[in-house]
């Protein structure tokens with residue numbers, strides 16, 4: 001296991017492959033999850049790419065730090081981690097709040113970003129009322145009290161079978177996140193708005209969404225894609241909010257096709273920076 005002290009807190013991360021030798025893909029995960037959600041995508045990409053995953057603050061094995069957070073706290077952690085690992089010019093793939101972190105990273109440090117894969121995310125997600133209601137419920141009654149509603153938006157009905165051990169496992173992942181980390185990140189999403197910044201994105205970008213995503217539905221993700229100059233847009237069939245879990249093969253195929261085209265257009269990377 002790999003850990004680094006960044007911005008005064010311990011972050012848990014994992015690097016597979018050599019960033020000095022292969023194009024780097026960084027995966028940023030969603031609210032209420034840790035980096036294990038990317039496993040079935042990573043195993044399909046490893047070998048061709050160096051892969052960095054990490055648990056954002058307040059999630060997984062990373063420290064909680066001072067909650068509540070702003071999205072800039074999460075962005076600052078990823079900047080710190082990439083600087084710590086001397087990774088530049090990476091492909092950033094972010095899911096949901098991870099996609100907002102990716103947008104914020106590009107806004108602050110475009111030198112770190114070669115391409116963006118924005119998965120089931122938005123320039124703005126939800127309303128202040130929705131997030132404040134959720135924060136209050138979790139503070140008063142715990143994550144378990146909202147888990148069923150969240151899981152209905154995360155996964156399609158066929159995945160949400162009690163007979164599916166993976167469904168139970170991801171429910172465990174959600175309800176075992178620290179309350180302060182979870183509500184702290186709800187506050188970060190509530191206050192984040194990348195509507196203006198989206199128009200300034202000038203790297204190859206693809207926006208991807210599950211056709212049954214109940215959290216950031218296809219309409220929202222399409223709206224984001226339309227804000228970003230020349231962004232591509234893809235819908236994955238039979239997936240909710242977390243296609244890396246439900247449809248990893250389809251998601252990997254889209255990522256591969258996008259990177260084959262966009263990295264080819266831009267020229268080869270070696271040593272974590274463009275030639």
Ligand SMILES: O=C(O)CC1=CCC(=O)O1
Nearest residue numbers: 030031096097150189215
């Ligand atoms: O958990 C949810 O409701 C969906 C979600 C919104 C932001 C995020 O990261 O996940």
